[in-house]
Amino acid sequence: AITETDYIWRNGAYIRWADAQVHVLSHALHYGTSMFEGIRVYDTPSGPAGFRVRDHIRRLIDSARIYSLDLPFPEDEIVTACKALVAKNKLSSAYIRPLAMIGYGSIGVVPAKDAPVDVYIAAFPWGAYLGEEARTRGVDVMVSSWNRLAPNTAPTGAKAGGNYLSSYLISREAKSRGYAEGIGLDVDGRLSEGAGENLFLVHGGKLMTPPAASSILQGITRDTVITLAKKEGLEVVEQALPREMLYLCDEAFFTGTAAEITPIRSVDDKTTRAAGAGPVTRLIQERFFGLFDGSTKDEWGWLEPVRAV
Ligand code: PMP
Numbered sequence: 001a002i003t004e005t006d007y008i009w010r011n012g013a014y015i016r017w018a019d020a021q022v023h024v025l026s027h028a029l030h031y032g033t034s035m036f037e038g039i040r041v042y043d044t045p046s047g048p049a050g051f052r053v054r055d056h057i058r059r060l061i062d063s064a065r066i067y068s069l070d071l072p073f074p075e076d077e078i079v080t081a082c083k084a085l086v087a088k089n090k091l092s093s094a095y096i097r098p099l100a101m102i103g104y105g106s107i108g109v110v111p112a113k114d115a116p117v118d119v120y121i122a123a124f125p126w127g128a129y130l131g132e133e134a135r136t137r138g139v140d141v142m143v144s145s146w147n148r149l150a151p152n153t154a155p156t157g158a159k160a161g162g163n164y165l166s167s168y169l170i171s172r173e174a175k176s177r178g179y180a181e182g183i184g185l186d187v188d189g190r191l192s193e194g195a196g197e198n199l200f201l202v203h204g205g206k207l208m209t210p211p212a213a214s215s216i217l218q219g220i221t222r223d224t225v226i227t228l229a230k231k232e233g234l235e236v237v238e239q240a241l242p243r244e245m246l247y248l249c250d251e252a253f254f255t256g257t258a259a260e261i262t263p264i265r266s267v268d269d270k271t272t273r274a275a276g277a278g279p280v281t282r283l284i285q286e287r288f289f290g291l292f293d294g295s296t297k298d299e300w301g302w303l304e305p306v307r308a309v
Contacts, residue, residue: 002124005089009081009121012073014088020120027111028101032162035063038257039096041086041123041306042292048092049303051257051291052220054079057098059220063158064100069117071100078119085123086306095126095258101161129196129258130180135285138265138276139180139254141194143243144170148215150187156215163217171195181254183246183267186215191241197254197262198222201245202280208245211238221255221288227300228287234280251278261285 008020028034037056041048057078064071071078082096098121106115130139146169149156154163166184174182174195183199186192191210193199198219201208207229212218226236246252251274252264261284263277272278277285290296291303 003126005091005122005124007085007088009085009119011119012077012081014085017122020122022101022118023104025107026101026104027106027115028103028161030107031102031109032160032165033067033069033111034099034101034161035060035067035069036097036099036159036161039082039098040126040257040260041091041094041096042303043092044292044303045294046305048086048094048306049292050083050086050096050306052224052302053082053096053304055220055223056257057082059159060098060100063160064117066155066158067160069100069102071119072117073119078121081121082123083304083306085121089123091123091125093125094123096121096123126258128260129256130254130262134180134262135260136263136277138263140178140266140269141181141183141264142174142177142179142268143246144173144182144184144195146170146173146182146184147189148184148186148192151213151215156217157212159217167195184215185243186210188240189243190214191243191245192216194254194256194259197256197259200225200253200255201241201249202251202274202278203245203249205280206235206237207280208237208239208241208249210241214240219255219257221257221260224288224302225255225261225284228296229284232283232287246272250274251281253277253281253284261288 007014039056103116103118106112170182184192193216246267254262265276
């Protein structure tokens with residue numbers, strides 16, 4: 001269940017949580033024409049801070065651009081609204097969910113020009129996505145029988161509502177069989193990503209992750225991990241990876257705003273060599289979570305204080 005908060009931001013104004021309703025004939029509900037983001041706010045020693053809020057909003061704008069949706073609000077206004085909403089709801093840590101959708105007014109697949117693009121932002125408390133225990137012990141996952149979306153179909157580079165039919169099938173299949181999550185292969189059978197997470201492997205001391213061309217969403221946590229790893233002097237390679245690398249790697253982990261850094265303990269009932277968080281995963285976790293307790297210096301300006309405006 002979602003923990004309700006007082007306010008939701010809709011098209012420039014605050015409304016009560018319960019009033020954030022849409023009409024059943026809203027375009028996005030029928031055709032998946034919504035673009036969204038997930039952003040975390042951490043309770044840091046210098047107060048609540050949003051993590052890479054601007055980068056998330058830029059991705060939201062990029063997703064909209066791919067689908068020719070004109071967002072009626074500029075980047076700065078959405079960034080400010082995200083932070084202000086957290087303060088207005090008196091949250092010290094939170095998950096922010098901005099959503100831009102084609103609203104009510106047209107039932108054709110290509111909506112009439114005057115169909116509105118509505119922008120909503122919600123912010124509410126949310127713990128570890130794959131469970132608290134997952135962070136230390138790791139998760140058991142399976143390779144899904146469902147592939148990720150093929151290139152030049154529905155673009156995985158956009159974080160669009162419709163893409164999550166693929167994530168739904170992958171994750172649901174895995175969960176119904178007792179696994180924490182499913183990994184999708186791309187249309188060529190190469191490693192792609194988890195249903196809602198990017199995938200990293202550690203092999204021969206190198207950090208490896210599938211490239212943009214392997215039907216992934218280029219995660220902001222993925223980029224964070226690449227940056228932190230390079231700073232530690234680790235070699236990071238973005239390259240197409242065959243499925244069997246899952247069974248040969250020393251360590252594996254997921255990254256994502258919701259999943260943060262979650263070690264993978266086993267894939268298809270075979271434990272990774274580290275059988276959970278190995279030394280590289282632990283180092284990355286320490287540097288990543290260190291950003292939020294101050295033990296990793298934020299040299300990149302990733303954390304932005306959340307305050308009322
Ligand atoms: N892939 C998919 C399919 C996702 O839904 C997410 C979560 N947004 C990610 C990867 C990770 O992206 P990020 O690190 O930006 O949250």
